[in-house]
Amino acid sequence: MEGEVDGLVPEDPGRRRRVHGMLKLYYGLNNEGKDPEQSESLDPCDINGPHFDPEVYLNKLRRERSLAELMDEETCMVKQIRSLDSDMQTLVYENYNKFISATDTIRKMKNDFKKMEDEMDCLSANMAAITDFSARISGTLQDQHAQITKLSGVHTLLRKLQFLFELPARLNKCLELQAYAQAVSSHRRARCVLQQYSHLPSFKGIQDDCHAIMDKLAQELRQKFRDGGSSAKDLSECVELLLQLDEPAEELCDKFLSHARSRLESDLQSLEAEIRPYSSTSSVKDASARRQSTAAAGSPSDTSPKMSSLPSPNTDILEFIDRGCNEFVSSLCLVITSYQELFINHAQTGELASKNIPQMANGKLHAFVDDLAVRYFSIVERRIQEEKGVGDNSLLVRALDRFHRRLQAVAKLLPGSAVPNQGTEIVIRAATERVKQYLSALQSFYMDSLTDVRQALATPRLSVGASVTGGGTHLGGPVSSRDAPTSLPELLSSLSASILNQIKSVLASVHLFTAKDITFSNKPYFKGEFCSQGVRESLVVSFIRFVCHSSRQFCESGGDKGGSTPPALLLLLSRLCLDYETSTISYILTLTDEQFLVQHHSPVTPVTTLCAEAREAAQKLLNHYVKVQGLIISQMLRKSVETRDWVNTIEPRNVRAVMKRVVEDTTSIDVQVGLLYEEGVRKAHSSDSSKRTFSVYSSSRQQARYAASYTPSAPMDTNLLSNIHKLFSERIDIFSSVEFNKVSVMTGIIKISLKTFLECVRLRTFGRYGLQQIQVDCHYLQMYLWRFVSDENLVHFLLDEIVGSSAHRCLDPAPMEQSVIEVICERG
Numbered sequence: 001m002e003g004e005v006d007g008l009v010p011e012d013p014g015r016r017r018r019v020h021g022m023l024k025l026y027y028g029l030n031n032e033g034k035d036p037e038q039s040e041s042l043d044p045c046d047i048n049g050p051h052f053d054p055e056v057y058l059n060k061l062r063r064e065r066s067l068a069e070l071m072d073e074e075t076c077m078v079k080q081i082r083s084l085d086s087d088m089q090t091l092v093y094e095n096y097n098k099f100i101s102a103t104d105t106i107r108k109m110k111n112d113f114k115k116m117e118d119e120m121d122c123l124s125a126n127m128a129a130i131t132d133f134s135a136r137i138s139g140t141l142q143d144q145h146a147q148i149t150k151l152s153g154v155h156t157l158l159r160k161l162q163f164l165f166e167l168p169a170r171l172n173k174c175l176e177l178q179a180y181a182q183a184v185s186s187h188r189r190a191r192c193v194l195q196q197y198s199h200l201p202s203f204k205g206i207q208d209d210c211h212a213i214m215d216k217l218a219q220e221l222r223q224k225f226r227d228g229g230s231s232a233k234d235l236s237e238c239v240e241l242l243l244q245l246d247e248p249a250e251e252l253c254d255k256f257l258s259h260a261r262s263r264l265e266s267d268l269q270s271l272e273a274e275i276r277p278y279s280s281t282s283s284v285k286d287a288s289a290r291r292q293s294t295a296a297a298g299s300p301s302d303t304s305p306k307m308s309s310l311p312s313p314n315t316d317i318l319e320f321i322d323r324g325c326n327e328f329v330s331s332l333c334l335v336i337t338s339y340q341e342l343f344i345n346h347a348q349t350g351e352l353a354s355k356n357i358p359q360m361a362n363g364k365l366h367a368f369v370d371d372l373a374v375r376y377f378s379i380v381e382r383r384i385q386e387e388k389g390v391g392d393n394s395l396l397v398r399a400l401d402r403f404h405r406r407l408q409a410v411a412k413l414l415p416g417s418a419v420p421n422q423g424t425e426i427v428i429r430a431a432t433e434r435v436k437q438y439l440s441a442l443q444s445f446y447m448d449s450l451t452d453v454r455q456a457l458a459t460p461r462l463s464v465g466a467s468v469t470g471g472g473t474h475l476g477g478p479v480s481s482r483d484a485p486t487s488l489p490e491l492l493s494s495l496s497a498s499i500l501n502q503i504k505s506v507l508a509s510v511h512l513f514t515a516k517d518i519t520f521s522n523k524p525y526f527k528g529e530f531c532s533q534g535v536r537e538s539l540v541v542s543f544i545r546f547v548c549h550s551s552r553q554f555c556e557s558g559g560d561k562g563g564s565t566p567p568a569l570l571l572l573l574s575r576l577c578l579d580y581e582t583s584t585i586s587y588i589l590t591l592t593d594e595q596f597l598v599q600h601h602s603p604v605t606p607v608t609t610l611c612a613e614a615r616e617a618a619q620k621l622l623n624h625y626v627k628v629q630g631l632i633i634s635q636m637l638r639k640s641v642e643t644r645d646w647v648n649t650i651e652p653r654n655v656r657a658v659m660k661r662v663v664e665d666t667t668s669i670d671v672q673v674g675l676l677y678e679e680g681v682r683k684a685h686s687s688d689s690s691k692r693t694f695s696v697y698s699s700s701r702q703q704a705r706y707a708a709s710y711t712p713s714a715p716m717d718t719n720l721l722s723n724i725h726k727l728f729s730e731r732i733d734i735f736s737s738v739e740f741n742k743v744s745v746m747t748g749i750i751k752i753s754l755k756t757f758l759e760c761v762r763l764r765t766f767g768r769y770g771l772q773q774i775q776v777d778c779h780y781l782q783m784y785l786w787r788f789v790s791d792e793n794l795v796h797f798l799l800d801e802i803v804g805s806s807a808h809r810c811l812d813p814a815p816m817e818q819s820v821i822e823v824i825c826e827r828g
Helices: 002-008 013-026 054-064 067-094 096-141 145-176 180-196 201-227 232-244 249-273 276-295 300-308 317-348 350-355 357-385 394-413 419-471 476-482 485-514 527-556 559-564 567-596 607-642 657-676 687-691 700-710 718-727 742-762 768-788 792-808 818-827
Strands: none
Touching: 054 067, 067 096, 145 180, 145 201, 180 201, 180 232, 201 232, 232 249, 232 317, 249 317, 249 357, 317 357, 317 394, 357 394, 357 419, 394 419, 394 485, 419 485, 419 527, 419 567, 485 527, 485 567, 485 657, 527 567, 527 607, 567 607, 567 657, 607 657, 607 742, 657 742, 657 768, 742 768, 742 792, 768 792, 768 818
C-alpha cells in the first residue's frame, strides 16, 4: 500500500511548485481561498504550503485513515494532479505566442541598442567639432558684433524714413488709381510717427502734405457715398474707410440710411403706383355712374353693365406680394445686413469698440426699419382690401403665406423688431376680413335663395289669377292660388341642400388658411383663435343666427311688409328652422370642428343654444303662419257677416258661398301643411260623428238644448242656461302656441276663424231667417271642419256658441228644424 501511495507523489515536486509559483507570480495570481497578507503556513502536512514534507504527510495519513479513506484520498489526489497538469498545459499554450514575441523583442532590442550606441558616439563627436568651430568664429567676430548691430538698426531706420518721405507721393499715386483702401492703410501706419515727430520741420511738412491728400481722399469718398450709384460692396468699403479716417459715426449712419431710404422708397412708390390707378379709375367710374343716374332715371339694365365693368387691378394679389417681397423686403434685408456689418458687428472690435457705436447704430436702424415697414404694410393692406371676390381663395392665402415667410427673415436679421408682429397682425386681419366677406356672401346667398323661393311660390298665383278671372271660382282655384303643394317639399329640399352646399364650399375655401404647407397656419397666435372665434363663431354660428333672425323678422315686421309675406314661405321657413334644430346645426358644427380641429380654449356658443334659437324661430314662424292663415279666413267670415242684413234676410234655401270658400281654403291649408309636417295625434272621434257625418245636432241633448234655448215659451232664461253651460265647459285658448304637426296647426287656424265668426255674430242683430241661416252655415261647417282638428268637441263648442249667440241676438228666435237643415246642407 505504501508503494502505491509513494507512486502518486511526483518525482520532483519542489521543481513543479517553483514553476507553478513563478507563473502565478508573473500573472499576479494568488493562492485560491487565501488572503494575500496572510502569513505562510509552517505546517509540514500542508500540501499547498512551502514547508510540505511528503514523509510526514504519508505517516500521518497511515496513522489516521482507514484503507477505504486512503483509497479515496488517492483518487482525489490523482484528480488534483491531473487538474494541475492540465492547468500547466493551458498556461503554456495560452502564453506560447507571448513567450515567442518577448524573445524576439529582446533580441531586436539588443541589436537596436548596439546601433544606437554607435550613432550616439558619432553625434557626440560632431557636436564637439561644432562647438569648437563656433568658439573660433565668436572669437574672430567679437570686435565687429557691436558695429554690425548698429548698422542693422541704422538700415531699419533709414527704410522707415524712406517710407515717410515717399508717403505723400505714394498717397497721390493711390488717389489717382482710386486705391483708397491702400492709401488709408499706408496713412494709418505712418500717422503715429508723424504725430510724434511733428515738432521737426521736415516731419511737419510730410504730415501737412499727408493731411491735405487724405482730406481730398475723404472728400472723394464722401462724394462717392452721396452719389448712391455704387454697389453695396463699394458702399460698405466706402463707409469702412471713412470710419478709419475718424469720420463721425452718427453722421455716417444717417447718410447710409438716407441713401438706403431713397432706394427703398422708390420700391414703395412703384408698388403704390399699382394701386393708385385702380382706385382713381374706380372712383371716376362711380362718380360718372352717379351723375348718369341723377341726370336720367336709368333702369336696372342701364346700371348693371357699369357695375360689372369695374376695372380690376393690373396684377393679382400673389404677383403684387411677390414683387413687394422680391424688391422691397429683399432690399431691406440687404440694407440691414450691410448696416449691421458696418456699424454694429465691425464696430464691436478694434478702436471703435469703446465709442458705443453699436448701441447708437442699432437704435437708428430700428427706427429706420419701423418707419419704412409702416408704409409698406399700409400699401399691402390697401391692396388686400381690394380682394373683394370670394370665388378663389388660394391666391390670397398663398400671397399671405409668402408675405409671412419673407418677414421671418427680417425677424432673424433684426431681433426685437416689431415688424414681424405687425406683419402677423396684417395676416390675421386679412383672414378675419375674408371670413367676414364669406359671411356676407352666405347671407346674400340665403336672401337670394329666399327671393327665388318667393318667386317660385308666386308664379302659380299669376297663372291662376287669369283662370279665375275668366271662369269663376271653384274648389281647385284657391288651392292653386295660394301655393303649389307638390312643390313645397321640393323647394324646402332644394333650399336646405343649396344652403348646406354653400356652407361646405365656404368652409373648403376658408380651410386653405389652415393648410399644412402654410407657415402661419400652425402658429398658436393664429390657428387657435382663427379656427375657434374666426371660423366657428364669426362664420358658422353667425350665419346660423342670421338664418334664425332673418326668419323671425317675417313675424316681427307688421303692416305692409308682414302682410306681403306669403303664408307658404312662413310654413317653409318654420320647417327649415325645425330641421336645423333637429339635425342640421349639429351636423354643420361637427363638420366645422372636425375640419378645422377646433379646440375650445376660448368660450364658444354651445350647440344646444343654437338649437334652442332655431326651435324658437320655428315656433314663432309656425305661430305666425297660423295667425296669418286664420286671419285670412277670418277676414272672409267678418265681411260676410258685416255686409249682410240679417234682420230682413229671406228664408235660407242653401249654404252661403263664403262657407264653401272657407271649407275649400281650410282643405287647401290642410294639404299645404301636410306636405311639410306630420299628421299628429287626434282624440278618438265620438260615435255620433262617425255615424252621422253631416249632422252635428242630432243627439237628444243638443235638441233639448236648442229647443229650450230657442223656444219663446222656455221656462228659464236663455242667458242663464248659456252661462251655466260655460261654467262647465273647458276654456279655449285661441292664440296659444301650436305643436309641430298638421293637426295642431289646423286646430289653431280653425279656432281663430270660428272665434272671429263668433265675435262678429255677437255684434249683429238677427231676424228669424237670419238665425236659421246661421244654423245652416254652422251645420255645414261642422260637417267638414271636425275632421281637421285634434278634438272635435272644440268645433262643437265654438259652433254651439255661434248659434247660441245668434239666438240671443235674434228678435224672433224660431230655429229651423234639424231635418230641414240637413237637407239644405246635403243639397249644398
